[in-house]
Amino acid sequence: MNRRIAGQVFGICALLALVSLLAGCRGGGGGGNGGGKIAFGSDRDGNSEIYVMNSDGSGQTRLTNNAAWDYDPAFSPDGSKIAFASDRDGNSEIYVMNSDGSGQTNLTNGPASDNDPAFSADGTEIAFYSERDGNQEIYVMNSDGTGQTNLTNNAAGDIVPSFSADGSKIAFASNRDGNNNEIYVMNSDGTAPTRLTNNAARDEDCSFGP
Numbered sequence: 001m002n003r004r005i006a007g008q009v010f011g012i013c014a015l016l017a018l019v020s021l022l023a024g025c026r027g028g029g030g031g032g033n034g035g036g037k038i039a040f041g042s043d044r045d046g047n048s049e050i051y052v053m054n055s056d057g058s059g060q061t062r063l064t065n066n067a068a069w070d071y072d073p074a075f076s077p078d079g080s081k082i083a084f085a086s087d088r089d090g091n092s093e094i095y096v097m098n099s100d101g102s103g104q105t106n107l108t109n110g111p112a113s114d115n116d117p118a119f120s121a122d123g124t125e126i127a128f129y130s131e132r133d134g135n136q137e138i139y140v141m142n143s144d145g146t147g148q149t150n151l152t153n154n155a156a157g158d159i160v161p162s163f164s165a166d167g168s169k170i171a172f173a174s175n176r177d178g179n180n181n182e183i184y185v186m187n188s189d190g191t192a193p194t195r196l197t198n199n200a201a202r203d204e205d206c207s208f209g210p
Contacts, residue, residue, distance in 0.1 A: 037099070039063075039073035039082055050084050052099070063101030072116050075099070076123045076143075083107075083117035083126055094128050096143070107145030119143070120163045120188075127151075127161035127170055138172050140188070151190030157181075162207045163188070171196075173204035 037052045045062065048069040053060040064070040068088030075082055083096045089106065092113040097104040108114045112132035119126055127140045133150060136157040141148040152158040156176030163170055170188050173181040177195065180202035186193040197203040 037075070037079070039075055039084075041071035041073060041084075050082065050101075052082075063097065064104070070095075074117050074119060076119045077121055078123060081119075081123070081143075083119060085115045085117065085128075094126065094141075094145075096126075105145075107141065108148065114139075116160050118162050121165050121167040125163075125167075127163060129159045129161060129172075138170065138190075140170075149190075151186065152193070153190075158184075160205055164208045165210050169208070171206040171208060173206060 036055050038055055039050060039052050041048050042051050043049075047067060048071045049062050050064045050070045050073045051060055051062050063082070064084075064086075066088055068086050070084055070086045070088070072085040073082050074084070080099055081096050082099055083094060085092050086095050087093075089109070091111065092115050093106055093110075094108045094114045094117045095104055095106055107126070108128075108130070110132055112130060114128055114130045114132070117126050117128045124143055125140050126143055127138060129136050130139050131137075133153075135155060136159050137150050138152045138158045138161045139148055139150055151170070152172070152174070154176055156174050158172055158174045158176070159181075161170050161172045168188055169185050171183060171185045174184050175181050179200060181204045182195050183197045183203045183206045184193050184195050
């Protein structure tokens with residue numbers, strides 16, 4: 001069972017996903033380069049925390065330290081910030097912090113789960129998926145948390161967004177065609193969603209190249 005497919009059962013999903021390391025730097029606008037760093041989630045200290053390490057695996061450093069689950073990290077394009085998801089306020093919300101772990105700030109605040117943040121190429125926006133409208137939809141907001149806008153609006157589950165390097169497109173996964181997840185791409189304003197994959201298997205966790 002994939003946590004991102006069954007995000008509505010957050011506690012169970014997160015447990016299943018966090019038994020292994022979660023790489024957090026998506027390509028293109030989604031992840032940034034973090035100055036050669038890799039951000040990831042790990043439960044090596046008893047619950048999921050955000051870590052960074054050098055690209056050769058050295059210098060592994062914990063950035064968050066609390067009893068909540070912190071996961072799904074994504075670097076800003078300039079490497080100065082890391083967006084992540086955390087359930088420290090009772091359900092999964094999007095947070096941002098400085099790349100050294102300081103200045104942890106809540107960007108979303110509601111009763112529904114918000115997950116999988118991804119920065120735009122210029123760092124001014126963050127895409128994420130949310131269940132606030134009763135099912136999983138792709139949202140975008142300004143990097144300070146303002147202007148939260150639903151880009152997809154249908155009865156299917158739309159998850160795991162990733163910006164293109166020029167910021168004009170967002171790739172995501174969806175089950176809107178009735179089978180396991182497929183990869184879609186849409187304009188960054190939510191228009192012209194187009195399916196890219198079509199098979200009976202599950203396709204997800206997409207990211208653009210630089």
